[in-house]
Amino acid sequence: xxxxxxxxxxxxxxxxxxxxxxxxxxxxxxxxxxxxxxxxxxxxxxxxxxxxxxxxxxxxxxxxxxxxxxxxxxxxxxxxxxxxxxxxxxxxxxxxxxxxxxxxxxxxxxxxxxxxxxxxxxxxxxxxxxxxxxxxxxxxxxxxxxxxxxxxxxxxxxxxxxxxxxxxxxxxxxxxxxxxxxxxxxxxxxxxxxxxxxxxxxxxxxxxxxxxxxxxxxxxxxxxxxxxxxxxxxxxxxxxxx
Amino acid sequence: xxxxxxxxxxxxxxxxxxxxxxxxxxxxxxxxxxxxxxxxxxxxxxxxxxxxxxxxxxxxxxxxxxxxxxxxxxxxxxxxxxxxxxxxxxxxxxxxxxxxxxxxxxxxxxxx
Ligand code: HEM
Ligand code: SF4
Ligand code: SF4
Ligand code: FES
Numbered sequence: 001x002x003x004x005x006x007x008x009x010x011x012x013x014x015x016x017x018x019x020x021x022x023x024x025x026x027x028x029x030x031x032x033x034x035x036x037x038x039x040x041x042x043x044x045x046x047x048x049x050x051x052x053x054x055x056x057x058x059x060x061x062x063x064x065x066x067x068x069x070x071x072x073x074x075x076x077x078x079x080x081x082x083x084x085x086x087x088x089x090x091x092x093x094x095x096x097x098x099x100x101x102x103x104x105x106x107x108x109x110x111x112x113x114x115x116x117x118x119x120x121x122x123x124x125x126x127x128x129x130x131x132x133x134x135x136x137x138x139x140x141x142x143x144x145x146x147x148x149x150x151x152x153x154x155x156x157x158x159x160x161x162x163x164x165x166x167x168x169x170x171x172x173x174x175x176x177x178x179x180x181x182x183x184x185x186x187x188x189x190x191x192x193x194x195x196x197x198x199x200x201x202x203x204x205x206x207x208x209x210x211x212x213x214x215x216x217x218x219x220x221x222x223x224x225x226x227x228x229x230x231x232x233x234x235x236x237x238x239x240x241x242x
Numbered sequence: 243x244x245x246x247x248x249x250x251x252x253x254x255x256x257x258x259x260x261x262x263x264x265x266x267x268x269x270x271x272x273x274x275x276x277x278x279x280x281x282x283x284x285x286x287x288x289x290x291x292x293x294x295x296x297x298x299x300x301x302x303x304x305x306x307x308x309x310x311x312x313x314x315x316x317x318x319x320x321x322x323x324x325x326x327x328x329x330x331x332x333x334x335x336x337x338x339x340x341x342x343x344x345x346x347x348x349x350x351x352x353x354x
Contacts, residue, residue, distance in 0.1 A: 012243065070246035092243045161247070208319055210251030223251075227323040 004087055005029055007080065009038055011050065012092035015101035022090075023047075035068050035075040035083065039091060039103065052103035059217065062153035066103050067092040072158035074217040095158040110154045113170045118196035119177035122189035132186055140183040147180040147225055149218050156212035156222050168201030172212035172222035175203050179225035182232060194233050203229035254315060261312040268305055 006026045014020040025042050036054055043050040054064035059077040066075050068083050069090050083089060097105040125132060135141060156172040157163055163171050178197050181187045197203045203226050212222040278286035292298050327335070 067243055067245075070244050090243055095245065159247070161252075207255055208251070208322055209255035211247055211249070214249045214251065228326065230323050231326065 006087075007038065007084070008088040009042065010088065010090045011039070011042065011103065013050075013102050015099040017101070020099075029080075033080045035066070035073065035078045035080060035089065035091065036064055038080060038089065039066075039075065050103070051101040060151060062151035065094055065153045065155050065158070067095055067158065072155040072215055074153055074155065077217065094154055096160070096163045097154065097158065105154075107154060110157050110171070110173070111152075114152075114174045114177060116196065117170045117174035117178045117202075118189075118193045119174055119181065121181070122187050122192065124186055124188040134185055138185075140185065143228065144180050144183040147176045147220055147222075150176060150220055151218060153217065156216050156220075159211035159215040161209060161211065162205055162207055166201060166205055169205045170197065170201055170203075172206075172226065175206070175229060176220065176222040176225040178203075179228045179232075182229070191236075194229075194236055197229050198233040198237075203233060206230075254318070257311055258315040258319070261308040261315065264305075264308045265312055268308075 005028060007029045008024060009027050010022050010024045012020060013023045025046050027038050027041050027046075030037075036057065039050070039052050040054075043052065052064075052066070054076055055061040056063075057076045059074055062074070064074055064076045065072055067073075067090075068075065068078060069085050071083075072094055073083070075091075080089065091103060093099045093103050094105040097107065097109060100106050150173060152173065154173065156176075160169075160172055162169050175197060178193050182190055182193045187193075206223075206226045208223060208227070210223045213220070213224070216222065275286065275289055278289065293302065321332070321335075325332075
């Protein structure tokens with residue numbers, strides 16, 4: 001299927017210890033090839049100093065996300081044939097995060113905000129109590145289910161222009177996590193969640209531009225989750241209860 | 243690397259911001275001209291004759307367009323954020339609004 005037997009792959013090199021610069025490689029083209037395969041080929045055959053990150057190779061761990069032709073993507077499940085621009089691809093580290101080196105972005109701010117949004121479990125019971133029965137068809141449970149497949153890949157965080165413009169903004173993944181826990185019958189502190197997401201940089205900073213939902217590789221919908229938080233915080237502000 | 247982001251919701255966001263800024267720039271001018279009705283009616287008339295100019299007519303059309311775009315864009319955002327509807331429900335609601343708009347404007351056009 002490829003017209004030529006090589007791809008022209010431009011990779012962003014550098015980081016805090018070396019100047020940022022693009023470097024171009026000719027990589028053999030195959031019928032079935034992911035962007036991660038291409039990056040691995042460069043590291044294994046052309047330049048062993050190329051730094052990048054991956055683990056599972058099957059879309060589970062969320063560690064391989066990079067910018068591919070201007071769009072954040074999970075590279076292990078992105079076929080080259082889907083993203084080729086002519087015969088070329090441009091690969092860079094995720095946007096909106098500091099670069100460690102080459103294609104590896106520093107995920108710390110992303111995970112720090114996950115915690116800042118109260119994306120943590122507030123238990124209702126202790127280990128000595130019986131396990132709480134969960135009604136799988138309850139409305140709240142369905143809201144919670146919609147967000148639980150998040151793999152923390154930070155694709156949405158890189159896609160979001162509000163994150164780019166406002167360093168305090170918690171970002172789509174952390175806010176979606178907060179909404180998931182808010183709807184979880186096993187979470188005991190909804191007020192702490194609403195406190196965490198209603199301040200500066202919280203859910204009301206979101207402009208509903210939907211890049212998070214458009215690019216989430218797991219087809220999750222942080223845009224709608226954040227809208228849920230907007231309604232819940234506003235209801236609480238005006239004295240209503242959910 | 244150039245960031246690619248031209249999906250429909252992002253374009254709608256861009257349109258909303260540009261139309262909002264356009265309106266914010268225009269409104270002070272608008273109120274200033276209106277204020278002439280109380281301060282200097284002759285000057286208001288002079289300014290109003292300007293509205294006969296094709297360029298000013300085109301600009302006015304642009305403003306009404308901006309307001310329409312911003313109004314419907316704003317209503318869209320309010321519906322998107324405040325109504326906990328599912329995607330198919332929103333599609334049906336939008337189709338219903340578009341359909342009734344079509345029918346009602348058809349009647350309106352026949353009436354005039
Ligand atoms: C006609 C009724 C109007 C409605 C329903 C409306 C609705 C909205 C909404 C919902 C937003 C929030 C958008 C966001 O979160 O990104 C917004 C933003 C804005 N509006 Fe309006 N608006 C209206 C009239 C106006 C007028 C007359 C002006 C001019 C003074 C204006 C200027 C703006 C500006 C500058 C923004 C910020 C744009 C942004 O954040 O992207 N709006 N409007
Ligand atoms: S909808 Fe909100 S969180 Fe998603 S990309 Fe837009 S501003 Fe960011
Ligand atoms: S919401 Fe989607 S894009 Fe964002 S971190 Fe989770 S899986 Fe990745
Ligand atoms: S390597 Fe695990 S998601 Fe891509």
